Amino acid sequence: MDDFNLNFFIEELKASFNNKKGRLIFDLHVVGWVTDITGLNGDDPDIGEIVDSIVQSAEKRREFEQKQDWMLREEADTIQESVNERIFLSAINWYLGLRLVASDWRDGMRLLLKSTELLDMCRGIVEYEIWRQVDVSKKEQASHGGKAKAARYAPLKTEVIRLLQDKQPEEGWKNKIAALKAIDEDIRAFIEQNGFPGTSESSDVYARFPRLIDDWSRNDTNVKAAFATTVKQKKEKRPERRRVVLFNG
Structure with missing residues:
Protein backbone atom coordinates (compact mmCIF):
# COMPACT_ATOMS: atom_id res chain seq x y z
CA MET A 1 0.00 0.00 0.00
CA VAL A 134 -39.32 0.24 -26.33
CA ASP A 135 -40.60 -3.35 -26.18
CA VAL A 136 -44.16 -2.18 -25.54
CA SER A 137 -43.88 0.31 -28.41
CA LYS A 138 -42.67 -2.40 -30.80
CA LYS A 139 -45.52 -4.70 -29.81
CA GLU A 140 -48.05 -1.91 -30.28
CA GLN A 141 -46.64 -1.10 -33.71
CA ALA A 142 -46.72 -4.78 -34.66
CA SER A 143 -50.28 -5.04 -33.38
CA HIS A 144 -51.37 -1.97 -35.33
CA GLY A 145 -49.59 -3.29 -38.41
CA GLY A 146 -51.24 -6.69 -38.06
CA LYS A 147 -54.67 -5.13 -37.62
CA ALA A 148 -54.13 -2.85 -40.63
CA LYS A 149 -53.04 -5.81 -42.75
CA ALA A 150 -56.03 -7.86 -41.61
CA ALA A 151 -58.34 -4.96 -42.48
CA ARG A 152 -56.92 -4.79 -46.03
CA TYR A 153 -57.66 -8.47 -46.59
CA ALA A 154 -61.08 -8.45 -44.91
CA PRO A 155 -63.16 -7.92 -48.12
CA LEU A 156 -61.34 -10.74 -49.88
CA LYS A 157 -61.79 -13.10 -46.94
CA THR A 158 -65.46 -12.25 -46.81
CA GLU A 159 -65.82 -13.09 -50.51
CA VAL A 160 -64.03 -16.42 -50.04
CA ILE A 161 -66.38 -17.33 -47.21
CA ARG A 162 -69.45 -16.28 -49.24
CA LEU A 163 -68.41 -18.32 -52.28
CA LEU A 164 -67.62 -21.41 -50.22
CA GLN A 165 -71.08 -21.28 -48.68
CA ASP A 166 -73.08 -20.25 -51.76
CA LYS A 167 -71.45 -22.63 -54.25
CA GLN A 168 -71.03 -25.71 -52.14
CA PRO A 169 -72.68 -28.88 -53.48
CA GLU A 170 -75.58 -30.33 -51.54
CA GLU A 171 -73.33 -32.95 -50.02
CA GLY A 172 -70.52 -30.44 -49.43
CA TRP A 173 -67.17 -30.03 -51.10
CA LYS A 174 -65.25 -33.25 -51.61
CA ASN A 175 -62.09 -31.67 -50.21
CA LYS A 176 -60.37 -28.32 -49.84
CA ILE A 177 -58.69 -28.50 -53.27
CA ALA A 178 -62.02 -29.10 -54.99
CA ALA A 179 -63.52 -26.12 -53.18
CA LEU A 180 -60.67 -23.84 -54.22
CA LYS A 181 -60.90 -24.91 -57.84
CA ALA A 182 -64.65 -24.31 -57.87
CA ILE A 183 -64.40 -20.72 -56.60
CA ASP A 184 -61.21 -19.81 -58.48
CA GLU A 185 -62.86 -17.95 -61.39
CA ASP A 186 -65.16 -15.98 -59.10
CA ILE A 187 -62.21 -14.97 -56.93
CA ARG A 188 -60.28 -13.84 -60.00
CA ALA A 189 -63.24 -11.72 -61.06
CA PHE A 190 -63.47 -10.22 -57.57
CA ILE A 191 -59.77 -9.32 -57.62
CA GLU A 192 -60.01 -7.84 -61.10
CA GLN A 193 -62.82 -5.61 -59.92
CA ASN A 194 -61.57 -4.69 -56.44
CA GLY A 195 -57.82 -5.18 -56.62
CA PHE A 196 -55.53 -7.17 -54.35
CA PRO A 197 -53.91 -5.66 -51.22
CA GLY A 198 -50.24 -4.82 -51.55
CA THR A 199 -49.69 -5.43 -55.26
CA SER A 200 -50.70 -4.27 -58.73
CA GLU A 201 -49.37 -7.28 -60.66
CA SER A 202 -52.24 -9.68 -61.36
CA SER A 203 -49.91 -12.56 -62.32
CA ASP A 204 -48.21 -12.29 -58.93
CA VAL A 205 -51.61 -12.23 -57.22
CA TYR A 206 -52.83 -15.40 -58.87
CA ALA A 207 -49.59 -17.20 -58.08
CA ARG A 208 -49.84 -16.27 -54.41
CA PHE A 209 -53.56 -16.69 -53.92
CA PRO A 210 -53.87 -20.50 -53.44
CA ARG A 211 -51.18 -20.49 -50.75
CA LEU A 212 -52.78 -17.47 -49.11
CA ILE A 213 -56.21 -19.07 -48.87
CA ASP A 214 -54.63 -22.27 -47.59
CA ASP A 215 -52.97 -20.25 -44.82
CA TRP A 216 -56.29 -18.62 -43.99
CA SER A 217 -58.00 -21.99 -43.86
CA ARG A 218 -55.64 -22.98 -41.04
CA ASN A 219 -54.98 -19.71 -39.23
CA ASP A 220 -57.93 -17.38 -39.77
CA THR A 221 -60.85 -18.23 -37.49
CA ASN A 222 -63.62 -17.26 -39.91
CA VAL A 223 -62.15 -18.80 -43.07
CA LYS A 224 -61.23 -21.94 -41.17
CA ALA A 225 -64.82 -22.25 -39.94
CA ALA A 226 -66.14 -21.78 -43.48
CA PHE A 227 -64.05 -24.69 -44.76
CA ALA A 228 -64.96 -26.82 -41.77
CA THR A 229 -68.69 -26.40 -42.43
CA THR A 230 -68.63 -26.77 -46.23
CA VAL A 231 -66.04 -29.51 -46.85
CA LYS A 232 -66.94 -33.14 -46.22
CA GLN A 233 -65.45 -34.44 -43.02
CA LYS A 234 -63.54 -37.68 -43.38
CA LYS A 235 -64.88 -40.46 -41.26
CA GLU A 236 -62.30 -41.62 -38.83
CA LYS A 237 -61.63 -45.34 -39.02
CA ARG A 238 -62.16 -46.92 -35.68
CA PRO A 239 -59.25 -48.95 -34.44
CA GLU A 240 -59.94 -52.69 -34.59
CA ARG A 241 -60.44 -54.17 -31.20
CA ARG A 242 -58.57 -57.31 -30.31
CA ARG A 243 -60.81 -60.16 -29.36
CA VAL A 244 -60.18 -61.61 -25.98
CA VAL A 245 -61.20 -65.22 -25.51
CA LEU A 246 -61.87 -66.42 -22.02
CA PHE A 247 -61.47 -70.10 -21.22
CA ASN A 248 -63.33 -71.69 -18.41
CA GLY A 249 -61.13 -74.06 -16.64
Whole structure:
Protein backbone atom coordinates (compact mmCIF):
# COMPACT_ATOMS: atom_id res chain seq x y z
CA MET A 1 0.00 0.00 0.00
CA ASP A 2 3.09 2.28 0.01
CA ASP A 3 2.40 3.27 -3.62
CA PHE A 4 -1.28 4.02 -2.97
CA ASN A 5 -2.06 7.62 -3.89
CA LEU A 6 -5.27 8.61 -2.09
CA ASN A 7 -5.67 11.95 -3.80
CA PHE A 8 -5.29 10.41 -7.24
CA PHE A 9 -7.81 7.70 -6.40
CA ILE A 10 -10.34 10.24 -5.11
CA GLU A 11 -9.96 12.33 -8.27
CA GLU A 12 -10.61 9.21 -10.35
CA LEU A 13 -13.69 8.48 -8.25
CA LYS A 14 -14.93 12.03 -8.76
CA ALA A 15 -14.56 11.63 -12.53
CA SER A 16 -16.42 8.32 -12.37
CA PHE A 17 -19.15 9.85 -10.21
CA ASN A 18 -19.68 12.74 -12.62
CA ASN A 19 -19.71 10.35 -15.57
CA LYS A 20 -22.30 8.08 -13.96
CA LYS A 21 -24.36 11.09 -12.91
CA GLY A 22 -24.36 12.45 -16.48
CA ARG A 23 -25.44 9.12 -17.94
CA LEU A 24 -28.20 8.80 -15.36
CA ILE A 25 -29.52 12.27 -16.17
CA PHE A 26 -29.54 11.34 -19.87
CA ASP A 27 -31.38 8.06 -19.20
CA LEU A 28 -33.94 9.87 -17.03
CA HIS A 29 -34.56 12.26 -19.90
CA VAL A 30 -35.02 9.36 -22.33
CA VAL A 31 -37.50 7.56 -20.08
CA GLY A 32 -39.39 10.81 -19.49
CA TRP A 33 -39.18 10.92 -15.70
CA VAL A 34 -39.04 14.27 -13.92
CA THR A 35 -36.60 13.60 -11.08
CA ASP A 36 -34.84 15.98 -8.72
CA ILE A 37 -31.10 15.41 -9.07
CA THR A 38 -29.95 18.66 -7.43
CA GLY A 39 -28.66 16.67 -4.46
CA LEU A 40 -26.05 15.05 -6.70
CA ASN A 41 -24.74 18.48 -7.68
CA GLY A 42 -23.96 19.49 -4.10
CA ASP A 43 -26.32 22.46 -4.09
CA ASP A 44 -29.21 20.97 -2.11
CA PRO A 45 -29.41 22.59 1.35
CA ASP A 46 -31.32 19.64 2.78
CA ILE A 47 -28.53 17.23 1.79
CA GLY A 48 -25.95 19.61 3.25
CA GLU A 49 -27.84 19.80 6.53
CA ILE A 50 -28.10 16.02 6.79
CA VAL A 51 -24.38 15.60 6.08
CA ASP A 52 -23.48 18.22 8.69
CA SER A 53 -25.58 16.49 11.35
CA ILE A 54 -24.03 13.10 10.59
CA VAL A 55 -20.50 14.47 10.74
CA GLN A 56 -21.20 16.06 14.13
CA SER A 57 -23.05 13.15 15.74
CA ALA A 58 -22.25 9.44 15.91
CA GLU A 59 -25.90 8.83 16.84
CA LYS A 60 -27.06 10.57 13.66
CA ARG A 61 -24.63 8.42 11.69
CA ARG A 62 -26.15 5.24 13.13
CA GLU A 63 -29.66 6.52 12.42
CA PHE A 64 -28.70 7.24 8.82
CA GLU A 65 -27.14 3.80 8.33
CA GLN A 66 -30.27 2.12 9.74
CA LYS A 67 -32.60 4.23 7.63
CA GLN A 68 -30.56 3.59 4.52
CA ASP A 69 -30.61 -0.16 5.13
CA TRP A 70 -34.37 -0.05 5.62
CA MET A 71 -34.98 2.03 2.48
CA LEU A 72 -32.91 -0.32 0.32
CA ARG A 73 -34.64 -3.42 1.66
CA GLU A 74 -38.21 -2.12 1.54
CA GLU A 75 -39.95 -2.05 -1.83
CA ALA A 76 -41.05 1.43 -2.91
CA ASP A 77 -44.57 2.12 -4.16
CA THR A 78 -43.34 2.83 -7.71
CA ILE A 79 -40.17 2.22 -9.72
CA GLN A 80 -39.65 5.96 -10.07
CA GLU A 81 -39.89 6.41 -6.30
CA SER A 82 -37.27 3.69 -5.86
CA VAL A 83 -34.91 5.61 -8.17
CA ASN A 84 -35.57 8.86 -6.31
CA GLU A 85 -34.69 7.24 -2.98
CA ARG A 86 -31.42 5.87 -4.33
CA ILE A 87 -30.47 9.24 -5.79
CA PHE A 88 -31.13 10.81 -2.38
CA LEU A 89 -29.01 8.20 -0.60
CA SER A 90 -26.24 8.44 -3.20
CA ALA A 91 -25.96 12.19 -2.65
CA ILE A 92 -25.68 11.81 1.12
CA ASN A 93 -23.07 9.05 0.85
CA TRP A 94 -21.05 11.03 -1.68
CA TYR A 95 -20.79 14.32 0.19
CA LEU A 96 -20.45 12.59 3.54
CA GLY A 97 -17.60 10.53 2.10
CA LEU A 98 -15.85 13.65 0.83
CA ARG A 99 -16.13 15.18 4.29
CA LEU A 100 -14.79 12.12 6.12
CA VAL A 101 -12.11 10.87 3.74
CA ALA A 102 -9.50 13.29 5.14
CA SER A 103 -9.94 12.09 8.74
CA ASP A 104 -10.68 8.42 8.05
CA TRP A 105 -9.89 7.52 4.46
CA ARG A 106 -11.18 3.95 4.75
CA ASP A 107 -14.60 5.08 5.97
CA GLY A 108 -14.69 7.94 3.48
CA MET A 109 -13.77 5.66 0.58
CA ARG A 110 -16.44 3.17 1.60
CA LEU A 111 -19.07 5.91 1.46
CA LEU A 112 -17.86 7.21 -1.89
CA LEU A 113 -17.95 3.73 -3.39
CA LYS A 114 -21.41 3.17 -1.91
CA SER A 115 -22.57 6.34 -3.62
CA THR A 116 -21.38 5.22 -7.07
CA GLU A 117 -22.92 1.81 -6.45
CA LEU A 118 -26.30 3.46 -5.82
CA LEU A 119 -25.96 5.43 -9.06
CA ASP A 120 -25.31 2.19 -10.91
CA MET A 121 -28.45 0.72 -9.35
CA CYS A 122 -30.46 3.73 -10.53
CA ARG A 123 -29.14 3.42 -14.06
CA GLY A 124 -29.97 -0.28 -14.12
CA ILE A 125 -33.56 0.42 -13.09
CA VAL A 126 -34.00 3.29 -15.56
CA GLU A 127 -32.41 1.41 -18.45
CA TYR A 128 -34.73 -1.54 -17.81
CA GLU A 129 -37.67 0.87 -17.94
CA ILE A 130 -36.36 2.26 -21.25
CA TRP A 131 -36.10 -1.28 -22.64
CA ARG A 132 -39.63 -2.05 -21.40
CA GLN A 133 -41.06 1.06 -23.05
CA VAL A 134 -39.32 0.24 -26.33
CA ASP A 135 -40.60 -3.35 -26.18
CA VAL A 136 -44.16 -2.18 -25.54
CA SER A 137 -43.88 0.31 -28.41
CA LYS A 138 -42.67 -2.40 -30.80
CA LYS A 139 -45.52 -4.70 -29.81
CA GLU A 140 -48.05 -1.91 -30.28
CA GLN A 141 -46.64 -1.10 -33.71
CA ALA A 142 -46.72 -4.78 -34.66
CA SER A 143 -50.28 -5.04 -33.38
CA HIS A 144 -51.37 -1.97 -35.33
CA GLY A 145 -49.59 -3.29 -38.41
CA GLY A 146 -51.24 -6.69 -38.06
CA LYS A 147 -54.67 -5.13 -37.62
CA ALA A 148 -54.13 -2.85 -40.63
CA LYS A 149 -53.04 -5.81 -42.75
CA ALA A 150 -56.03 -7.86 -41.61
CA ALA A 151 -58.34 -4.96 -42.48
CA ARG A 152 -56.92 -4.79 -46.03
CA TYR A 153 -57.66 -8.47 -46.59
CA ALA A 154 -61.08 -8.45 -44.91
CA PRO A 155 -63.16 -7.92 -48.12
CA LEU A 156 -61.34 -10.74 -49.88
CA LYS A 157 -61.79 -13.10 -46.94
CA THR A 158 -65.46 -12.25 -46.81
CA GLU A 159 -65.82 -13.09 -50.51
CA VAL A 160 -64.03 -16.42 -50.04
CA ILE A 161 -66.38 -17.33 -47.21
CA ARG A 162 -69.45 -16.28 -49.24
CA LEU A 163 -68.41 -18.32 -52.28
CA LEU A 164 -67.62 -21.41 -50.22
CA GLN A 165 -71.08 -21.28 -48.68
CA ASP A 166 -73.08 -20.25 -51.76
CA LYS A 167 -71.45 -22.63 -54.25
CA GLN A 168 -71.03 -25.71 -52.14
CA PRO A 169 -72.68 -28.88 -53.48
CA GLU A 170 -75.58 -30.33 -51.54
CA GLU A 171 -73.33 -32.95 -50.02
CA GLY A 172 -70.52 -30.44 -49.43
CA TRP A 173 -67.17 -30.03 -51.10
CA LYS A 174 -65.25 -33.25 -51.61
CA ASN A 175 -62.09 -31.67 -50.21
CA LYS A 176 -60.37 -28.32 -49.84
CA ILE A 177 -58.69 -28.50 -53.27
CA ALA A 178 -62.02 -29.10 -54.99
CA ALA A 179 -63.52 -26.12 -53.18
CA LEU A 180 -60.67 -23.84 -54.22
CA LYS A 181 -60.90 -24.91 -57.84
CA ALA A 182 -64.65 -24.31 -57.87
CA ILE A 183 -64.40 -20.72 -56.60
CA ASP A 184 -61.21 -19.81 -58.48
CA GLU A 185 -62.86 -17.95 -61.39
CA ASP A 186 -65.16 -15.98 -59.10
CA ILE A 187 -62.21 -14.97 -56.93
CA ARG A 188 -60.28 -13.84 -60.00
CA ALA A 189 -63.24 -11.72 -61.06
CA PHE A 190 -63.47 -10.22 -57.57
CA ILE A 191 -59.77 -9.32 -57.62
CA GLU A 192 -60.01 -7.84 -61.10
CA GLN A 193 -62.82 -5.61 -59.92
CA ASN A 194 -61.57 -4.69 -56.44
CA GLY A 195 -57.82 -5.18 -56.62
CA PHE A 196 -55.53 -7.17 -54.35
CA PRO A 197 -53.91 -5.66 -51.22
CA GLY A 198 -50.24 -4.82 -51.55
CA THR A 199 -49.69 -5.43 -55.26
CA SER A 200 -50.70 -4.27 -58.73
CA GLU A 201 -49.37 -7.28 -60.66
CA SER A 202 -52.24 -9.68 -61.36
CA SER A 203 -49.91 -12.56 -62.32
CA ASP A 204 -48.21 -12.29 -58.93
CA VAL A 205 -51.61 -12.23 -57.22
CA TYR A 206 -52.83 -15.40 -58.87
CA ALA A 207 -49.59 -17.20 -58.08
CA ARG A 208 -49.84 -16.27 -54.41
CA PHE A 209 -53.56 -16.69 -53.92
CA PRO A 210 -53.87 -20.50 -53.44
CA ARG A 211 -51.18 -20.49 -50.75
CA LEU A 212 -52.78 -17.47 -49.11
CA ILE A 213 -56.21 -19.07 -48.87
CA ASP A 214 -54.63 -22.27 -47.59
CA ASP A 215 -52.97 -20.25 -44.82
CA TRP A 216 -56.29 -18.62 -43.99
CA SER A 217 -58.00 -21.99 -43.86
CA ARG A 218 -55.64 -22.98 -41.04
CA ASN A 219 -54.98 -19.71 -39.23
CA ASP A 220 -57.93 -17.38 -39.77
CA THR A 221 -60.85 -18.23 -37.49
CA ASN A 222 -63.62 -17.26 -39.91
CA VAL A 223 -62.15 -18.80 -43.07
CA LYS A 224 -61.23 -21.94 -41.17
CA ALA A 225 -64.82 -22.25 -39.94
CA ALA A 226 -66.14 -21.78 -43.48
CA PHE A 227 -64.05 -24.69 -44.76
CA ALA A 228 -64.96 -26.82 -41.77
CA THR A 229 -68.69 -26.40 -42.43
CA THR A 230 -68.63 -26.77 -46.23
CA VAL A 231 -66.04 -29.51 -46.85
CA LYS A 232 -66.94 -33.14 -46.22
CA GLN A 233 -65.45 -34.44 -43.02
CA LYS A 234 -63.54 -37.68 -43.38
CA LYS A 235 -64.88 -40.46 -41.26
CA GLU A 236 -62.30 -41.62 -38.83
CA LYS A 237 -61.63 -45.34 -39.02
CA ARG A 238 -62.16 -46.92 -35.68
CA PRO A 239 -59.25 -48.95 -34.44
CA GLU A 240 -59.94 -52.69 -34.59
CA ARG A 241 -60.44 -54.17 -31.20
CA ARG A 242 -58.57 -57.31 -30.31
CA ARG A 243 -60.81 -60.16 -29.36
CA VAL A 244 -60.18 -61.61 -25.98
CA VAL A 245 -61.20 -65.22 -25.51
CA LEU A 246 -61.87 -66.42 -22.02
CA PHE A 247 -61.47 -70.10 -21.22
CA ASN A 248 -63.33 -71.69 -18.41
CA GLY A 249 -61.13 -74.06 -16.64
